[in-house]
Structure formats: structure tokens, C-alpha cells
Amino acid sequence: MHRTLLLVAGIAGCTVPVHEPDDAPAEYGQRYISIGTDAIGTARAVAAQHGAMFDVIESENGVSVIAFDAEDLEELSEQMHEQHHRCGGFILHESLEEARSALHPPLASEVTIDYTLDQAAAVNAVLPALEANRILGTIGELSAMQNRYYQSPSGAAASTWLRDRWRSFTARTDVTIELFDHGYAQQSVILTIPGSTLANEVVVIGGHLDSIAVGGNTSTAPGADDDASGIATLTEITRVLLAKDFRPARTIKVMAYAAEEVGLRGSQGIVRDFKKREVNVVGVLQLDMTNYQGSDKDIWLMKDFTSAAQNTFLTQLIDTYVGATWGLDACGYACSDHASWYRAGVPASMPFESRMKQSNRSIHTRNDTLERSGNNAAHALKFARLGASFAIELGKGELWNPTASTLTTPSDETPACRWTLLGLLLAASLAGVMLAGRNVLTSRW
Ligand code: BES
Ligand code: ZN
Numbered sequence: 075m076h077r078t079l080l081l082v083a084g085i086a087g088c089t090v091p092v093h094e095p096d097d098a099p100a101e102y103g104q105r106y107i108s109i110g111t112d113a114i115g116t117a118r119a120v121a122a123q124h125g126a127m128f129d130v131i132e133s134e135n136g137v138s139v140i141a142f143d144a145e146d147l148e149e150l151s152e153q154m155h156e157q158h159h160r161c162g163g164f165i166l167h168e169s170l171e172e173a174r175s176a177l178h179p180p181l182a183s184e185v186t187i188d189y190t191l192d193q194a195a196a197v198n199a200v201l202p203a204l205e206a207n208r209i210l211g212t213i214g215e216l217s218a219m220q221n222r223y224y225q226s227p228s229g230a231a232a233s234t235w236l237r238d239r240w241r242s243f244t245a246r247t248d249v250t251i252e253l254f255d256h257g258y259a260q261q262s263v264i265l266t267i268p269g270s271t272l273a274n275e276v277v278v279i280g281g282h283l284d285s286i287a288v289g290g291n292t293s294t295a296p297g298a299d300d301d302a303s304g305i306a307t308l309t310e311i312t313r314v315l316l317a318k319d320f321r322p323a324r325t326i327k328v329m330a331y332a333a334e335e336v337g338l339r340g341s342q343g344i345v346r347d348f349k350k351r352e353v354n355v356v357g358v359l360q361l362d363m364t365n366y367q368g369s370d371k372d373i374w375l376m377k378d379f380t381s382a383a384q385n386t387f388l389t390q391l392i393d394t395y396v397g398a399t400w401g402l403d404a405c406g407y408a409c410s411d412h413a414s415w416y417r418a419g420v421p422a423s424m425p426f427e428s429r430m431k432q433s434n435r436s437i438h439t440r441n442d443t444l445e446r447s448g449n450n451a452a453h454a455l456k457f458a459r460l461g462a463s464f465a466i467e468l469g470k471g472e473l474w475n476p477t478a479s480t481l482t483t484p485s486d487e488t489p490a491c492r493w494t495l496l497g498l499l500l501a502a503s504l505a506g507v508m509l510a511g512r513n514v515l516t517s518r519w
Contacts, residue, residue, distance in 0.1 A: 101144040101145070101147070102144050102145060103143075103144050104127060104141050104142070104143065104144070105141070105142055105143070105144045105147065105166060105167075106131070106139060106140070106141055106142075106166075106167045106169065106170050106172075106173035107139070107140055107142050107147075107164045107165060107166050107167065107173065107337075108137055108138065108139050108140075108164065108165045108167065108173050108176040108177070109137070109138055109140060109154075109164035109165075110137060110138075110164075110407075111133050111137060111138045113154060113157075113164075114130060114138055114140070116150070116153050116154060116157050117140060117142060117150055117164075119153070120146050120149050120150045120153055121142065121143065121146060123149075124143070124145070124146055124149075126142075126143035126145070126146050127141060127142070127143055128140065128141070128142060128143075129141040131170065131173075131174075132174060132177060133177075134177040137176065137177055139167075139170070139173040139174055139176065139177060141170075147166065150164065151164075164337070165337050165338060165408060166336070166337035166339065167342070168342065168343075168346065172342070172346070175417060176408075176417060187356055187357065187383070187384075187421065187468075189383065189384070189386070189387040189390070189467075189468075191390060191391070191394055191467055192467075193466045193467050193470060194394075195476075196320075196466050196471075196472065196473050196476070197395050197462070197463045197466050197467065198395075199318060199473055199476040199477075200314055200315065200318055200320070200462050200466060200473070201395060201459050201462060201463070203314045203317065203318065203478075204310055204311070204314055204455060204458045204459060204462060205310065205455075206450065206451040206452055206454070206455040207451070208306075208309075208310050208313070209303075209306045209307055209309075209310045209365075209451035209454045209455060209458060210306075210444070210449075210450060210451040211306075212239075212302070212305070212306035212309050212310070213298050213302045213303055213306045213365065213444055213451065213454075214444060215235075216232065216297070216298075216302035216305060216306065217296035217297060217298035217302045217442075217443060217444060218296075219231070219232055219235075219296075220292075220293075220294060220295075221285055221286070221287065221289075221291075221292075221293045221294065221295035221296075221297070222260070222283055222284050222285040222295065222297060222302075223260075223284060223285065223286060223290060223291055223293060223295060224258055224259065224260040224284045224332050224333035224335070224336055224339070224340070225258055225259050225260070225290070225291055226259065226260075226290070226291040226292070227259065227291075229259055229260040229284060229285075229332075230259040230260050230261070232260065232283055232284075233253055233260055233261040233262070233263055233283065233330075233332065234253070236263045236283065236305065236309075236330055237251050237253055237263050239309060240263065240265050240309065240312060240328070243312060243313050243316040243317070244316040246316070246319075248267075248268050249265065249266065249267050249268075249316065250265070250266045251263065251264070251265045251266075252264050252266075254332075254340075254343070254344060254347075256332055256333065256339065256340060256343045258332070258333065260283065260284060260332040260333060260340075261332055262283070262329060262330060262331050262332045262340045262341075262343070262344060263283065263329070263330040264327055264328070264329050264330075264344075265312060265327065265328040265329075266325060266326070266327050266328075267315070267316075267320065267321075267322055267325065267326040267327075267328075267469075268325050269322050269323055269324040269325035269326070269469070269471070270321055270322065270323050270471060271323045272323045272324045272325075272470070273324070273325050274325075274354055275324040275325065275354055275356045276324065276325045276326075276327055276353055276354060276355045276356065277322070277324050277325070277326050277327070277355075277356060277357050277358075277464075277465060277468045277469045278326075278327045278328075278329055278355055278357070278358040278359070278415070279308060279311065279326070279327075279328055279329070279358075279359045279361070279461050279464065279465055280308070280327075280328070280329035280330065280331055280341070280358065280359070280360055280361070280411060281301050281304030281305050281307070281308050281329075281330060281331070281360065281361040281362055281411075282301045282304065282305075282330070282331045282332075282333075282334030282335070282340065282341075282362060282410070282411055283301075283305055283330040283331060283332055283334075283340075284297075284331075284332055284333050284334055284335050284336075284340070285297025285300065285301070285302070285335065285442075286335035286336070286438055287438055287439050287440055287442075288439075293440075294440040295438075295440065295442070296440065296442050296443050297437070297442050298365075298442050298443045298444045298446065298447070299363050299364075299365055299366045299427070299434045299436070299437060299442055299446060299447060300362070300363050300434070300437035300438065300442055301334070301361075301362045301363060303361075303363060303364040303365035303366075303427075303447070303451075303454050304360075304361035304362050304363065304364050304457075305330050305361075306365075306451070306454065307361050307364045307365075307454045307457045307458045307461060308328055308330070308361055308461065310458050311328075311458050311461045311462045311465065312328050314462065315462065315465060315466075317475075317478050318473040318474075318475055318476055318478050319473060319474035319475035319478065320465075320466070320469075320471065320472075320473055320474075321471050321472055321473070321474055322465070322466075322469035322470060322471035323469065323470035323471040324356065324468065324469045324470060324471070325469075326465055326469045329341075329344065331344065331411050334362070334410060334411050335438075338408065338410070338411055338413060338414050340411070341411035341414035341415070342414045344414075345414045345415060345417075345418050345420075348418075349418055355415065355420045356420075356421070356468070357384055357420075357421050357422075357423075357464075357468050358412060358415040358420055358421065358422040358423070359388075359422075359423055359425070359461060359464050360410050360411050360412035360415075360422065360423065360424045361425070361457055361461060362409075362410040362411070362424065362426070363426060363427045363433065363434065363437070364427050364453065364454040364456075364457035365427065365447040365451055365453050365454040366427050366428060366433070366434040366446060366447050366453065367427065367428065367447075367452075367453040368427065368428030368429065368432035368433055368434060369401070369428040369429040369432045370399075371399040371400055371401040372398035372399045372400060372453070372456050373392055373396070373398050373399070373400040373401075373425045373426070373427075373456060373457070373460065374400070374401050374402070374403045374425065374426040374427070374428060374429055374430075375388055375389070375400060375401075375402050375403070375423065375424070375425055375426070376403060376404055376405050376409070376412075376423075376424040376425075376426055376430075377402050377403070377404045378404040378405055378406065378407075379405070379408055379409075379412060379413040379416040379417075379422070379424070380412060380416060380422050380423050380424055381416070381421035381422060381423065383421065384421040384422070384423050385402075385423050387467075387468075388400075388423050388425060388460065388464065391460055391463045391464060391467060392460060394463075395459060395460075395463040396456055396459045396460050396463065397459075398456045398459075398460075400425075401429070403426065403429050403430050404430065405424070405430060406430070409424075410424055412424040425457060425460060427453060427457075434446060
């Protein structure tokens with residue numbers, strides 16, 4: 075499978091960032107990257123132009139690990155695009171050890187997961203509450219930001235915006251939302267619904283929060299499809315699971331990764347941290363581009379950098395609950411954050427909006443807008459149904475409020491309304507307590 079790493083040709087619409095303004099933090103020093111062995115000449119030429127360091131450390135299965143100067147990464151990115159028609163086309167690693175592990179297949183997962191479908195009642199109570207219009211609204215809000223670039227102020231603001239949005243979905247104190255700091259402006263956002271009986275087993279559903287287009291920090295990068303659509307899909311799944319008061323047996327984590335577009339950096343940071351803390355992740359679903367229907371079938375499962383067993387589970391979820399058509403395809407390289415988990419030996423899947431060849435040609439440009447998806451979110455809704463059934467069937471557990479109407483979820487109310495309502499309830503119960511107290515006191519008197 076690693077043979078195909080990075081050997082993609084002509085990803086439509088992919089442009090190479092990046093023009094950092096002078097005040098952006100510069101990156102210096104030696105870095106380790108993994109890159110298709112066929113592109114080594116390109117990397118060597120870029121390094122030679124600046125008299126910079128260049129060293130091929132190891133090559134295997136068509137992929138090489140090289141030591142490269144951080145200052146030349148931008149130029150390499152451009153050359154990879156021009157000469158090899160790849161977006162990015164290399165992965166930036168935090169350490170030599172991590173880069174080397176990109177050459178080898180991951181260790182098999184320690185847990186054997188039972189993919190039996192036995193949560194139909196909960197799934198069928200949740201799915202009708204998912205609303206395409208809410209996904210549409212969230213894509214609209216995210217894509218209205220100037221960009222969500224990992225180093226820009228608006229990219230940073232996107233993180234706190236999303237945290238606040240997710241926080242508004244529940245008053246439950248066991249549900250936590252944290253910002254994961256990577257050392258650059260944008261932070262990843264992680265919402266956790268703790269598991270009841272299998273809390274040490276973690277199910278992750280994620281997508282990437284950042285967007286990119288030429289111009290870096292100051293670019294216009296709406297990223298409506300790539301990947302506001304995935305984040306909006308996750309947001310709607312989360313809203314409904316919390317509205318129904320879902321209490322999973324396994325711990326569920328919803329993740330909006332920072333800095334995917336610049337080498338899967340956010341997800342790699344999180345995977346590194348989870349490995350260090352020995353967090354046992356049993357399944358990962360990546361939603362990256364869900365709203366552009368470019369092909370004859372609805373949902374395309376990427377076969378590379380993913381788990382075949384978990385993908386089969388997904389086909390069963392689609393057939394049983396989603397009511398959509400599906401096919402199999404491949405990215406041909408580590409195209410999104412699922413690859414960070416896959417490399418760590420975690421079962422991962424990447425259901426995609428179209429065949430790779432027919433995917434949205436406007437991504438990574440200022441034209442990646444909602445218009446490209448017909449100003450509706452009908453396609454993304456299928457992925458919301460899939461993601462919700464994945465969370466429930468793999469997370470197991472129960473709904474504490476299965477009949478909750480979507481009209482009464484906190485997100486529908488302005489905070490002011492909510493406080494008024496709370497105030498009224500509090501006043502009413504206080505009055506009750508006082509009356510009861512008076513009765514007690516009265517009777518004592
Ligand atoms: N969403 C894209 C990947 C993608 C594009 C998948 C088109 C399928 C069709 C993703 O956000 C992306 O751009 N990834 C980078 C990965 C790289 C930086 C490791 C890419 O493709 O260059
Ligand atoms: Zn993407």
C-alpha cells in the first residue's frame with residue numbers, strides 16, 4: 075500500500091500556498107520529510123539552489139525519508155506542484171523516528187473489534203433529527219471567514235468559534251471541549267463524550283478545520299468543501315447526539331484538526347500525544363470533503379491508508395442505515411488525517427464525496443464556495459447519517475433522551491433565551507422550595 079504513497083497525479087484545483095507575510099513566524103533548521111522516491115531529484119534541486127542541506131536517509135517501497143531545510147519547504151511544495159502535479163506531495167515529520175515509521179506498514183491494532191450492528195433503535199432515533207439546513211448554515215459561517223489558514227488570525231479565530239459552537243450544544247459537565255495547542259496560531263478542537271462501561275476505548279470522528287489558498291495568511295480561502303463541509307457534518311452529528319443525550323459505552327471524541335493542509339500536522343501532533351499517553355483508539359472516521367457530489371455513486375471509501383475491516387463495517391452501516399450508494403476508490407497518497415492514525419496502527423476510514431478523479435476542482439482556491447455544491451447540503455447529510463451511525467454502532471451505549479425534539483436543542487435558542495428560561499425554572503423551583511419550607515416551618519410552628 076505504501077508503494078502508492080504520494081504518487082497522485084493532477085489533483086484538481088490544488089494550489090500551493092504560501093506567501094507568508096514578513097511578520098509570520100519563520101521556520102528554520104533541519105526537518106525530516108517523507109516523499110515519493112521519484113521526486114527526490116526535485117527536492118535535491120531545490121536544496122542545491124540555496125546551498126542547503128539535503129540527505130536521503132532511507133528509501134523503501136517507493137517512499138524516501140530525507141533531511142531537508144525548513145526554509146526550503148515552501149519552495150519544495152511549489153516545485154512538487156509544478157513538476158509532479160501533487161498538492162504538497164510530502165509529509166513533514168516531527169522527528170526522524172516518526173518519518174521512518176512512514177516507510178513501514180503500521181502494527182496491527184491490538185484490539186479485535188466486534189463490528190456487529192446491534193444499535194438500530196438508537197441509530198433510528200438519531201438519524202431523523204439530522205438536518206441538512208444546519209450543515210448548510212455551518213458551512214456558510216465557516217466559509218465566510220477570510221481563511222482558516224493554520225497561522226492566520228482568522229485561522230486561530232476559527233478554533234475558538236468552533237469550540238463555542240460545540241459548547242453551546244449541551245450543559246452536561248461530563249462532556250468536555252478542549253483546544254489542543256500545537257505551537258502555532260490555530261488550535262485543534264476536541265470534544266469528548268466519556269464512555270460509561272468501556273471508557274478506555276476511544277472512537278474518533280474528525281475532519282480538518284484549516285483551509286488554504288495562494289497567499290497564506292492573507293489569502294481568501296473559503297474552503298467550503300475542503301473542509302468546512304466535513305466540520306459542518308461533524309458539528310451536526312455532535313449536536314444531535316447531545317440533543318438525544320447519548321451516553322456511549324466507549325468514549326467518543328470529535329476532532330477538528332488544525333493544519334492538515336500543510337502536512338497533516340495537527341493530526342500528527344494529536345496522534346503523537348495519544349501514543350505517548352497510551353490512549354487506546356479503536357476506530358477513526360475522517361470526514362474531509364462531504365458536500366460535492368461529483369460521481370454516480372454517493373459515498374466513496376478510500377482503500378489506501380485505511381482499515382479494510384472497518385471499511386466493510388462502513389459499507390454495512392451505509393446499506394443498513396444511510397440509504398446511499400457506495401463505491402471503492404483510492405487517494406493514492408496520504409491525502410488526509412486518517413493517514414496519521416493509520417500509521418499509528420489505528421483502524422481508520424475515509425468516506426469521500428466522489429471518485430478521486432471527479433472530485434471538486436475548486437478546492438484550495440478562492441472558488442471553493444457553497445455555490446459549487448448547489449447551495450445545499452443534501453450530499454453532506456448522507457455523511458452525517460453515516461458518521462452518526464458509526465459513532466453509535468461503534469460507541470455503543472444508549473440515548474437518555476431518545477424523543478428529544480430538535481426544536482428544543484440549546485443551539486436553537488439564543489444564550490439570552492436560555493438564561494431567561496433557566497432563570498424562570500430556577501425562580502419556580504426556588505418558589506417551590508420556599509413554599510415547601512414554609513409549610514415545613516409552619517407545621518413545625
Ligand atoms: N481534502 C484534501 C485531500 C483530497 C483532495 C482528497 C482531493 C481527495 C481529493 C486535503 O485537505 C489535502 O489537500 N491534503 C493534502 C495532503 C498533504 C498536505 C499531505 C494534499 O492533498 O496535498
Ligand atoms: Zn481536505
